Amino acid sequence: MALACLRRSLLTFLLFFSCFVSFYRTLVTAEEVDSCEHLRLGQYLCREPKIDDNTQEPENCRDAVARVECLPAPNVTCRLSNGTEFRFSGEEVGFHQTVPCRNVSGYSYKVAVALSLFLGWLGADRFYLGYPALGVLKFCTVGFCGIGTLLDFVLIAMQMVGPSDGSDYIVDYYGARLSRLAITEDTYRKPHLSL
Structure with missing residues (x-):
């Protein structure tokens, strides 16, 4: 009788332990769906901006930046800006990114x-x-x-x-543009190691 009771309690313990382990695994491995703006490189593709023929800058340039549409890769699930989760097929716009543009006159x-x-x-x-x-x-x-x-x-x-x-x-959008580099107060300067 004591042996049967011990078997039942051991079986109950093993059943409880296996349920706890499976619940813990799903809790640890379940990733919370992140915002579409936080996708990693390779999980999305941003379209090229539409270039104005006269200014050779993106058409929607405002305050030195232009917005371009970004398409998450097929079968990627992320949270849109309104908070809803969406699984993309590769054709839908998931978010917008900014690209720099210049002031031309x-x-x-x-x-x-x-x-x-x-x-x-x-x-x-x-x-x-x-x-x-x-x-x-x-x-x-x-x-x-x-x-x-x-x-x-x-x-x-x-x-x-x-x-x-x-x-x-x-200047042509893919032309000979020069970018000036400048040292400011925010520039990191690597200290020299004395020998």
Whole structure:
């Protein structure tokens, strides 16, 4: 009788233990569905922005950023911005990402370089960019005897001198854009190890 009671209690304990282990596994392995914006690379694909032919910048550029549509991969489940979970087939837009864009106002980089190269000694490049005083100075001094013309050509070609209104040149979207790197207070400087 005691042996039968011990068997029943052991069987009950094993049954309870196996239920507890399976419940714990489902609790640990169940991942909470995260927001679509937190998907990892490879789990989504963002579309290329639509480029305006006149400005060569994304069409919906506001405050130096443009929004592009991102499509989660097929069979990916994530939470939309309204809080609902959705399983994607690869064709639906899940979220939007921002891409940088520039402020342009109509000054073409190609035109500025061509004017600087061929008519820079007359100051045409400076007139075009909105610097009439420097244009008159270059015209009256015949381009500072060639040195000023060469210097202006290099500065315009390197995009160091831009339009006078502070905007950027119109450069082909996949063209020769230069990005300036600058050291600020937030720049991390690696300390030198003394030997």
